[in-house]
Amino acid sequence: MKMVIDTMGSDNGTKATVPGIIAFLDKHKDVEIYAVGKKEELEELAKFDNVKIVDARDVVPMEAGALDVMRRKDSSMLVAINTFLDINADAIVSAGSTGGFLSATTLKLKLIDGVERAALVTPFPTKIKGKKVTVLDIGANNENTPAQLVQFAKLGNIYVQKLFNVKEPKIYLLSNGAEEGKGSPVVKGAYKLLKEENMPGFKGNIEARYALDGEADVIVTGGFDGNIFLKGVEGVASMMGHMMKAAFKRNIFSMIGYLFARKGFKEIQETLDYKSTGGAMLLGVNGVVVKGHGNSDAYSFSCAMDVAYRMATSHIVEHIKEGIKENA
C-alpha cells in the first residue's frame, strides 16, 4: 500500500505529522509512505526504509481555498495531490486547510461517475459502548439539494456496511423533528425521494438531540448543517472537559476523588475525544482522501492515517463505484 502525506499546513505542522507518521509506521510495517514537505523538517523520517521524502517548499495557509491551492505549485498540499496521481497511490492524508484540500482533491482526483457532490464523513461515539454513528456531509458543501442528500444516504450506507460490517444500516435524515413533514425544504425533499425509491434501511427523520443515542447507523445532512452539528458537539464536549477539570481541582478532597474516579473519566474522555477518530474521509472521489483535524497532534494525526489505512484495505472506493452504478 502507498500512502501520500501532506506533512505541512496544520496548526502544528511537522511537529505533529512527523511523530504521527512514526507512530503509524510502528503499527503498519507494510505501508509505503510518501512524506511531502520541507525536507529539512522531515529528517527524522529519512531513517525509515519505507518512507520517501518529497520536497515541497511552500505551505498552504489554513484559510486557503481551492484556487489558492491550485496556484501554489510548490505547496506541500498540491505536490502531495500530484504525487498521489503520479504514483497511483492508495490514500492521501492532510491536516491543512479543509476547504482547500477538499476542493483541490475533488478537482484533481475527480468525482466518481454518477456522484454529484463529494461528502465529508466521520463516525461519532454514541451512548452505546462501542457503537458509532456515521454522519455525512459534515462540511464539504455549503448548500445541497434533496437529490444530493439521497446520494449521501447511499454513500453512508456503503461506508457503514464495509467499515463496520452492518448488513442493513439504519439511515436517518437529520431534522428539527422526528415526524414526516418536519425539516427544511431540502430535508423534506430528500425524505420524499428516499421514501419513493424505498431506500433500504431508511427510517425517517431524527432530531439532533437523539443523534448520539446509538439507534442510527447513518445520519444524513447537508454540509452546512452537518458542520454545525459536528462543531456544536465538539464545543460542548470541550466545555464539559474544561468544567470537569475545574471540578476536580477545586480542593484536596476533590483531587482525591479524582484518583478514585479517574479510570471511568479517562474512558469518557477517550470516547468523546474527537482526536481518536482523527480524520474525516471525503466520500465520492476517485481515491481515499482523509482530512485530519487542523489542530491535530501526533496522536490524532496517526489516527487519521489509521482511518486512511482502513479505508484503503476495505476497498471503499471500489464499493462506492459499484454501488452508485447499481443505483443509476
Added chain:
Amino acid sequence: MKMVIDTMGSDNGTKATVPGIIAFLDKHKDVEIYAVGKKEELEELAKFDNVKIVDARDVVPMEAGALDVMRRKDSSMLVAINTFLDINADAIVSAGSTGGFLSATTLKLKLIDGVERAALVTPFPTKIKGKKVTVLDIGANNENTPAQLVQFAKLGNIYVQKLFNVKEPKIYLLSNGAEEGKGSPVVKGAYKLLKEENMPGFKGNIEARYALDGEADVIVTGGFDGNIFLKGVEGVASMMGHMMKAAFKRNIFSMIGYLFARKGFKEIQETLDYKSTGGAMLLGVNGVVVKGHGNSDAYSFSCAMDVAYRMATSHIVEHIKEGIKENA
C-alpha cells in the same frame, strides 16, 4: 401582572405544571395566574387567591401544527391564547406542541409591525462562569432569508441589552468558518447586509465549536440550523451526564470519589441542565410568549414562568417595538 398558563399538553401535563405554578407563586406573590386546563386536574391551585382556573376540556397533541390548534376550540392551548387576548395579559406560557404553540400565538397575537418572522430565543451557558450567550432562531422557522437573519440580529441585540444589561452586545452569525465568505448562501447574504448597514456590535461569523466559549453575546442563525445546534448541544450534554453516572457507579472506590467531587459536579450539571433555563421566548410577536420544554418537570416549568416574568417586567415587547421602528 397577569400571566396565562396552558397547564396541559406537555409530556407530563398537570403533574409538572401544577407543582411548577405553586413553586413560582412561592417566589412571586404579585402575579395573577390564569391556569387553563381540565378543572378537575387543577384543584390544588384553587386554594390560591391569585389563581383563576379556566376550564378547557381538550388537549392539543405534541405533534400538532397551527391548524390543529386553531381547530380545537376547547383545547387548553387555544383557550389560553384567547384568554391572553381577552384579559390583555402580560405573558403566556405553554409546554405543549412547539410548532402548534408558536404558529398559533403568531397568528393570534400577530407580529410586531415591521417584523417579518418571529424567532425563538434562549440563553445558553458558556465556559465563562455566569456568562450566557443568546442564540436565535432556535426553531420557530424552517427556512429564513438573509433579511430575516438581520432582523434576528436586531431582536437578539435588544433582548440581551434589556435582559442582561449589556450595552453593546457582541453579535455573530453561526457559520461553518470564521472568515468572511464562509457560510451557506443565506448566511453569506446576511453577513453582507449586516456589514453594509454597519450593525453595531456585529463581529462576523462564529463556528459552532466556539459558540459556548463566552466571547459572543448574541449568535444569529436560521431556525433549522439553530434547532440542530440547540438539540445537538442537549444531546451531548445528556450523553456526558449518562457517562459520568456510569463512571461513578463503576465500583466502591469511584463512589467514594464521587462523594469528594460531587459539589463541583453538581455545578456542572446545573450549568448544562437546559431545564434551568426552562423556556425559550418567541421574539417578534405582540406579547411575552414563552415555550417550556415538552418534557418539562415542575422545576423546569417554574423556570419557564420565571423567564416570562422577567420578560414582562423588563418590557421587552415595547423595547422591540421601538427598536424596530427606529431601524425602519
